[in-house]
Amino acid sequence: MIKGAACKFLTSVMVVGSFIVALPSTATFADNVDDLAQVCAGCHGEKGVPIDKTTPVIWGQKRDYILNQLYNFKVGHRKNDLMSSVAEGLSKEDMEALATHFSKKQWPDLKQQAPSADDQKAAREILNTVNCRGCHQANYEGDTVRPRIAGQQDEYLLKTMTDFRTGERKTYIGMTALLKSVHEEALKPLAAYLASLQPGATR
Ligand code: HEC
Numbered sequence: 001m002i003k004g005a006a007c008k009f010l011t012s013v014m015v016v017g018s019f020i021v022a023l024p025s026t027a028t029f030a031d032n033v034d035d036l037a038q039v040c041a042g043c044h045g046e047k048g049v050p051i052d053k054t055t056p057v058i059w060g061q062k063r064d065y066i067l068n069q070l071y072n073f074k075v076g077h078r079k080n081d082l083m084s085s086v087a088e089g090l091s092k093e094d095m096e097a098l099a100t101h102f103s104k105k106q107w108p109d110l111k112q113q114a115p116s117a118d119d120q121k122a123a124r125e126i127l128n129t130v131n132c133r134g135c136h137q138a139n140y141e142g143d144t145v146r147p148r149i150a151g152q153q154d155e156y157l158l159k160t161m162t163d164f165r166t167g168e169r170k171t172y173i174g175m176t177a178l179l180k181s182v183h184e185e186a187l188k189p190l191a192a193y194l195a196s197l198q199p200g201a202t203r
């Protein structure tokens, strides 16, 4: 291994320290997690702020959730023209390293405006009736495979909840069933309310 590459290898190993035991003799994924993350930044943003309103925040998302979704895109359980082709080329080790990498970043504050008082009330009513906190945790900050939804992109939340509701997103039948019990028109205020929750705020 040439000197420059060895140096880069060591830096990468420090970033993904927990993977050191599994490292093959020639550095592969650990060597390129930063390079791979650069590819992700093209859409998910250099500083964690996605370039597009329908692209989700992944900085600070739960590690196991990220890992699950990358796997879902790779094997076709979840379909999206942009993400599916990205995930196709990732190995298991790449996905693990990327999930660790992004979960350790700080969730960006997108400063999304709260919806009208009526919409906030309608949203809270649904969140309490269905007990979304039961899984997404007290401040909707997520836990292991249950994603953080507080402060997520408004339009992405609306899109993905609609996808669950119509069955287009098939990754978890529980979410499809729950959102079928919610009126279609209620999804917009719900998305806007969740999007407006600031990181760390108690609700
Ligand atoms: C060409 C744009 C693009 C690139 C590059 C890209 N993504 Fe995505 N990603 C998206 C879009 C759009 C979605 C939302 C898909 C949907 O609506 O189902 C998404 C969804 C995701 C999700 C699911 C998040 C959630 O909340 O469910 C994860 C995790 C993810 N991307 C990780 C990555 C990683 C890691 C990389 C780099 C290896 C990457 N993405 C590269 C566009 C991109």
Ligand code: HEC
Pocket (backbone or CB within 6 Å): 056, 068, 126, 127, 130, 131, 132, 133, 134, 135, 136, 145, 146, 147, 148, 149, 152, 157, 160, 161, 171, 172, 174, 175, 178, 179, 190
């Ligand atoms: C029984 C547990 C449970 C309950 C209750 C629940 N969720 Fe979920 N939710 C999940 C899990 C697990 C996922 C991840 C599914 C997957 O792997 O794709 C998820 C995913 C989501 C996502 C996708 C986030 C993203 O980044 O793509 C949204 C949005 C969401 N839930 C909103 C809600 C709302 C709103 C409620 C209440 C109406 C709710 N959930 C109730 C377990 C739950």
